[in-house]
Amino acid sequence: xxxxxxxxxxxxxxxxxxxxxxxxxxxxxxxxxxxxxxxxxxxxxxxxxxxxxxxxxxxxxxxxxxxxxxxxxxxxxxxxxxxxxxxxxxxxxxxxxxxxxxxxxxxxxxxxxxxxxxxxxxxxxxxxxxxxxxxxxxxxxxxxxxxxxxxxxxxxxxxxxxxxxxxxxxxxxxxxxxxxxxxxxxxxxxxxxxxxxxxxxxxxxxxxxxxxxxxxxxxxxxxxxxxxxxxxxxxxxxxxxxxxxxxxxxxxxxxxxxxxxxxxxxxxxxxxxxxxxxxxxxxxxxxxxxxxxxxxxxxxxxxxxxxxxxxxxxxxxxxxxxxxxxxxxxxxxxxxxxxxxxxxxxxxxxxxxxxxxxxxxxxxxxxxxxxxxxxxxxxxxxxxxxxxxxxxxxxxxxxxxxxxxxxxxxxxxxxxxxxxxxxxxxxxxxxxxxxxxxxxxxxxxxxxxxxxxxxxxxxxxxxxxxxxxxxxxxxxxxxxxxxxxxxxxxxxxxxxxxxxxxxxxxxxxxxxxxxxxxxxxxxxxxxxxxxxxxxxxxxxxxxxxxxxxxxxxxxxxxxxxxxxxxxxxxxxxxxxxxxxxxxxxxxxxxxxxxxxxxxxxxxxxxxxxxxxx
Amino acid sequence: xxxxxxxxxxxxxxxxxxxxxxxxxxxxxxxxxxxxxxxxxxxxxxxxxxxxxxxxxxxxxxxxxxxxxxxxxxxxxxxxxxxxxxxxxxxxxxxx
Numbered sequence: 001x002x003x004x005x006x007x008x009x010x011x012x013x014x015x016x017x018x019x020x021x022x023x024x025x026x027x028x029x030x031x032x033x034x035x036x037x038x039x040x041x042x043x044x045x046x047x048x049x050x051x052x053x054x055x056x057x058x059x060x061x062x063x064x065x066x067x068x069x070x071x072x073x074x075x076x077x078x079x080x081x082x083x084x085x086x087x088x089x090x091x092x093x094x095x096x097x098x099x100x101x102x103x104x105x106x107x108x109x110x111x112x113x114x115x116x117x118x119x120x121x122x123x124x125x126x127x128x129x130x131x132x133x134x135x136x137x138x139x140x141x142x143x144x145x146x147x148x149x150x151x152x153x154x155x156x157x158x159x160x161x162x163x164x165x166x167x168x169x170x171x172x173x174x175x176x177x178x179x180x181x182x183x184x185x186x187x188x189x190x191x192x193x194x195x196x197x198x199x200x201x202x203x204x205x206x207x208x209x210x211x212x213x214x215x216x217x218x219x220x221x222x223x224x225x226x227x228x229x230x231x232x233x234x235x236x237x238x239x240x241x242x243x244x245x246x247x248x249x250x251x252x253x254x255x256x257x258x259x260x261x262x263x264x265x266x267x268x269x270x271x272x273x274x275x276x277x278x279x280x281x282x283x284x285x286x287x288x289x290x291x292x293x294x295x296x297x298x299x300x301x302x303x304x305x306x307x308x309x310x311x312x313x314x315x316x317x318x319x320x321x322x323x324x325x326x327x328x329x330x331x332x333x334x335x336x337x338x339x340x341x342x343x344x345x346x347x348x349x350x351x352x353x354x355x356x357x358x359x360x361x362x363x364x365x366x367x368x369x370x371x372x373x374x375x376x377x378x379x380x381x382x383x384x385x386x387x388x389x390x391x392x393x394x395x396x397x398x399x400x401x402x403x404x405x406x407x408x409x410x411x412x413x414x415x416x417x418x419x420x421x422x423x424x425x426x427x428x429x430x431x432x433x434x435x436x437x438x439x440x441x442x443x444x445x446x447x448x449x450x451x452x453x454x455x456x457x458x459x460x461x462x463x464x465x466x467x468x469x470x471x472x473x474x475x476x477x478x479x480x481x482x483x484x485x486x487x488x489x490x491x492x493x494x495x496x497x498x499x500x501x502x503x504x505x506x507x508x509x510x511x512x513x514x515x516x517x518x519x520x521x522x523x524x525x526x527x528x529x530x531x532x533x534x535x536x537x538x539x540x541x542x543x544x545x546x547x548x549x550x551x552x553x554x555x556x557x558x559x560x561x562x563x564x565x566x567x568x569x570x571x572x573x574x575x576x577x578x579x580x581x582x583x584x585x586x587x588x589x590x591x592x593x594x595x596x597x598x599x600x601x602x603x604x605x606x607x608x609x610x611x612x613x
Numbered sequence: 614x615x616x617x618x619x620x621x622x623x624x625x626x627x628x629x630x631x632x633x634x635x636x637x638x639x640x641x642x643x644x645x646x647x648x649x650x651x652x653x654x655x656x657x658x659x660x661x662x663x664x665x666x667x668x669x670x671x672x673x674x675x676x677x678x679x680x681x682x683x684x685x686x687x688x689x690x691x692x693x694x695x696x697x698x699x700x701x702x703x704x705x706x707x708x709x
Contacts, residue, residue, distance in 0.1 A: 047639065047643055047647070050639065051636060051639060054632070054635055054636070054639075055632070058628070058631075058632050222625055222628075222629065223628065223629060223632055226629055226632070226633060227632075227636075230633065230636070230663070230667055234659055234662075234663045238654050238655060238657065238659055241655055241657065242655045388653060389653055389654060390653065390654075390659070391643070391647075391648065391649060391650035391653055391654060391659055391660055392643070392647065392648070392650070393639065393640050393643035393644070393647060393660040393664075394640065394659055394660055394663055397636060397640070397663075
């Protein structure tokens with residue numbers, strides 16, 4: 001056994017050296033073309049690269065150290081458990097405050113302004129509180145540890161297979177979004193063509209996954225949060241100072257909106273500065289429908305679907321020592337989450353008045369340049385604002401935060417794909433009962449394969465001017481039906497196994513049909529039959545998927561045979577004993593350590609924020 | 614009562630604190646001796662202020678970890694495997 005482990009380590013090192021050497025070689029070969037540095041969007045100097053190098057030395061060094069140390073990363077997990085709840089809450093948030101969120105929200109902020117806050121105050125907080133108050137006790141008590149596992153035990157093979165395949169596809173597509181954003185930063189820094197940047201970025205992520213391992217990934221996740229806050233906060237403060245505070249920002253935004261030609265389709269300033277009814281965001285003309293779209297589509301289907309079925313985050317909370325602590329994790333996470341929009345949306349809005357390229361874009365122009373080199377897009381807002389406001393030094397910090405976030409995001413997608421592919425698909429349906437080493441090899445091949453495929457899905461993502469449009473559409477395809485099936489299967493014990501997979505399939509198909517019929521949601525594939533575009537179309541597609549899934553599930557259940565109640569213990573709410581779901585100590589804590597009062601406070605604060613903006 | 618030791622370098626607060634403090638030093642030095650580029654920042658020495666703030670926060674984390682160290686038991690129950698979703702079993706460590 002010892003010899004086996006030793007050989008494995010040697011192989012690891014060889015492979016790692018190979019990957020690093022290949023990366024270094026391509027860097028050196030690419031260098032001559034990078035020399036005309038004046039063309040790059042961002043001019044980084046030696047100090048900026050030093051800051052970047054320190055970060056990766058830290059993360060990789062700790063990964064290697066943790067591997068060698070006898071106590072291993074167990075120390076980390078345990079220290080995580082005994083830390084105050086606010087740190088777990090932060091870890092919970094930073095697993096979500098990824099690249100896509102930062103770039104996507106600033107792009108949205110630049111394009112639509114304040115209504116973007118709905119992604120936080122309607123589209124995240126209520127679902128996080130619901131997760132903490134209602135769902136977490138059930139997860140904790142039923143010992144459900146992943147969505148595919150729940151699907152398999154609750155509905156059997158059909159729903160499991162559908163869920164595993166759609167999950168794997170979704171991870172590949174989202175990894176593409178992360179890779180595209182990573183590639184665009186490499187392009188902005190070095191000026192290489194996007195496809196070269198994508199390949200380099202893919203190599204960097206591969207070596208990061210192989211070198212760092214899990215422990216590095218966990219440290220990276222928490223560290224990245226602090227680095228991002230440390231770079232975005234000065235950016236927002238400097239920007240606000242430059243435009244003359246929030247009033248100055250309002251005045252400038254109004255001025256830009258009024259001077260824009262009608263053809264540019266810029267939303268009037270009143271819509272950009274008030275969160276409700278958010279017509280600009282949804283693309284609906286009717287204010288009432290817009291509110292319904294935001295509350296039902298985004299606030300209920302997309303957001304509850306995301307937070308209640310996203311086990312990457314749920315697992316952070318379940319690592320805590322008691323039900324009470326697990327329940328409080330998302331609730332405490334809700335407090336910092338409330339204020340994240342000020343760090344992500346404001347840079348976008350500031351870019352829309354301070355950066356001449358973004359102003360030009362917003363007024364209907366098509367300025368050259370951009371992170372992809374194919375013209376400026378809203379996605380580039382944050383990078384341009386960094387270029388215009390941050391001195392070298394802080395610039396390096398900001399680049400480091402973004403790169404760390406994109407790598408962490410993509411690494412998470414790739415390893416999620418890897419697990420589902422190796423164990424949920426390959427082992428269960430293709431090759432059963434092989435050795436552990438066999439599945440590890442399959443997993444490694446899957447990692448390389450997924451990274452390779454992500455280069456192509458990144459090219460797909462690069463076709464969208466605002467990655468948020470694309471991402472919400474994908475969530476509509478995959479998360480909305482999953483949420484419908486999950487929630488129905490959890491609360492309705494009669495729901496049958498056939499209904500499980502039939503609902504998932506019909507939900508996803510209906511969302512795709514809506515996206516194809518709308519305007520430009522799927523790029524060239526969309527026919528434009530329904531006059532909806534952008535994120536409004538995504539909300540409608542998600543809502544359709546949810547409703548169709550529920551209707552089909554109920555219909556199919558009526559004509560098929562349910563599972564006996566004895567097989568549903570721990571899987572259906574009513575069949576799970578109450579003592580599995582409650583913490584006896586909860587009552588003895590003061591109010592600020594109990595879940596429900598904290599959740600009430602968070603809800604109250606969100607209502608106040610909604611009234612203010 | 615199982616034997617215990619301190620988490621030390623693996624305490625996440627030391628990691629956060631160390632990184633932020635290093636960045637604080639780099640940025641403060643940039644603010645003092647580098648090009649402050651005030652035409653970009655609108656007259657503020659952004660590097661200096663951000664650097665000092667990072668230094669304070671970073672040292673704060675390290676101090677916190679010193680004052681209230683985390684104690685880890687020497688023997689920890691291994692994580693139980695999920696039977697429906699088998700992961701590769703962990704190999705026993707070769708004590709090198």
